[in-house]
Amino acid sequence: MGQLGFFDADKRLQDLWARGDPLQAIDHLVPWESFRAEIEAVVLTPDELKKSSAGRKPFDAILMFRMLVLQALNNLSDEQVEYQVRDRLSFSRFLGLAIEDSIPDATTLWLFREKLARAEMIEKLFDRFDQHLAAKGYMARGGQIIDASIVLVPTQRNSRDENAELQAGRTPAGWKQKPAKVRQKDRDARWTKKHGRSFFGYKNHVNADAKHKLIRHYAVTDAAVHDSQELEGLLDRATPAMMCSPTALIGRPRSSPNSGPVVTTVGFIDAVGATIRCL
Numbered sequence: 001m002g003q004l005g006f007f008d009a010d011k012r013l014q015d016l017w018a019r020g021d022p023l024q025a026i027d028h029l030v031p032w033e034s035f036r037a038e039i040e041a042v043v044l045t046p047d048e049l050k051k052s053s054a055g056r057k058p059f060d061a062i063l064m065f066r067m068l069v070l071q072a073l074n075n076l077s078d079e080q081v082e083y084q085v086r087d088r089l090s091f092s093r094f095l096g097l098a099i100e101d102s103i104p105d106a107t108t109l110w111l112f113r114e115k116l117a118r119a120e121m122i123e124k125l126f127d128r129f130d131q132h133l134a135a136k137g138y139m140a141r142g143g144q145i146i147d148a149s150i151v152l153v154p155t156q157r158n159s160r161d162e163n164a165e166l167q168a169g170r171t172p173a174g175w176k177q178k179p180a181k182v183r184q185k186d187r188d189a190r191w192t193k194k195h196g197r198s199f200f201g202y203k204n205h206v207n208a209d210a211k212h213k214l215i216r217h218y219a220v221t222d223a224a225v226h227d228s229q230e231l232e233g234l235l236d237r238a239t240p241a242m243m244c245s246p247t248a249l250i251g252r253p254r255s256s257p258n259s260g261p262v263v264t265t266v267g268f269i270d271a272v273g274a275t276i277r278c279l
Contacts, residue, residue, distance in 0.1 A: 021090055023070075023090055023091070023093070023094040024090075024093075024094075026069075026094075026133070027094060029132060029133060029136045030129060030132045030133070031132065032062050032065070032066070033062065035061075035062065035065055035125060035128070035129075036061055036062055038121070038125070039061040039062070039064075039065055039116070039121075039125070040061045042115055042116060042119045042121060043058075043061055043064070043112055043115045043116065044058065044061070059102075059104050059108065059112075063095050063096065063097075063104070064104060064108075064109065064112045065125065066094060066095050066096075067081060067085065067095060067104060067109055068109070068112070068113060068116075068122075069129065070084070070085070070091055070094065070095075071109070072126065072215050072218070073215055075147065075149060075204060075206055075208075075215065077106075077151055078106035078107075078109050078110050079106045081106075081109065082103065082104070082105055082106045082109065085097070085103050085104075086103055130216065144207055144208070144216075144235065144236060145207070145208045146205070146206075146207055146227075146231060146234055146235070147205070147206050147207075147208060148203055148204065148205050148206075148227040148230070149203070149204050149206075150192065150194065150199050150201055150202070150203055150204075150223055151201050151202045151203065151204055151223075152199060152200065152201040153186055153189050153200060153201040153202065154186070155200050156185060156186060156189070156200070158172075158185075162174075162175075166187055167190075171187070188202075188222055189201050189202055189222055189223065190222035190223050190224035190225075191223065191224060192223040192224050199223055200223065201222075201223050202220055202221065202222055202223055203220070203221050203222065203223045203225060203227075204218065204219075204220055205218065205219045205220070205221065205227065205230040205234055206218045206234070207234040207235065207236060216236055217233070217234050217236060218234075219233060219234060
């Protein structure tokens with residue numbers, strides 16, 4: 001098998017576009033430069049804002065925002081989106097990267113997102129992003145998909161008493177005199193079980209449009225939170241679509257004001273994940 005050349009890659013991308021690559025459609029619908037000034041004001045240092053020639057140049061702010069969009073649209077972890085950008089021609093084209101260009105790694109993406117999060121900008125940026133798509137007809141009209149996926153983190157080697165303190169929302173007494181140890185401990189992740197296996201980490205809860213596969217709403221919790229507890233906050237009641245619910249609520253109508261979400265349709269579970277689809 002011969003090596004993939006430039007014209008071979010270009011031909012593949014043209015074939016993707018001819019078959020309706022959704023990323024290319026989004027690329028043309030969103031005025032990306034309108035986000036630049038707001039993002040750069042948060043993520044760049046004063047020297048970087050002045051376009052100083054000193055030091056290593058940061059990755060372009062719009063490239064990084066596009067990478068966050070890819071992550072959100074596909075519900076990927078930082079490591080997974082880095083891998084997919086390296087692996088998939090359509091992802092690298094969406095970012096405007098050629099085959100020889102450097103790709104932001106998972107840590108760079110995390111730091112970028114953390115700066116936006118501290119400035120409370122992530123939801124504002126994605127609300128504007130969603131508004132641009134909605135204005136061009138990418139409305140959530142095909143129903144809603146509620147999905148919960150587990151994000152694993154390194155297992156913590158804590159004693160039973162330490163875990164009890166953490167679950168109560170307190171820092172174990174012995175840790176307070178060891179700040180270095182506290183920095184290395186993930187105090188918010190929790191254990192959960194799925195298909196008889198134990199997992200430690202967090203849970204991403206998302207609401208995606210069934211037609212366009214765009215994520216409209218999301219929430220992040222520890223892994224122990226049941227999918228149903230985030231359902232009310234994820235459902236978009238302005239969307240002309242039926243509601244659906246996690247496994248424990250399927251087919252159970254509301255019997256009292258406090259008995260949980262109304263179930264107006266029957267759902268079914270993905271064979272692998274915990275995806276709930278409206279019928």
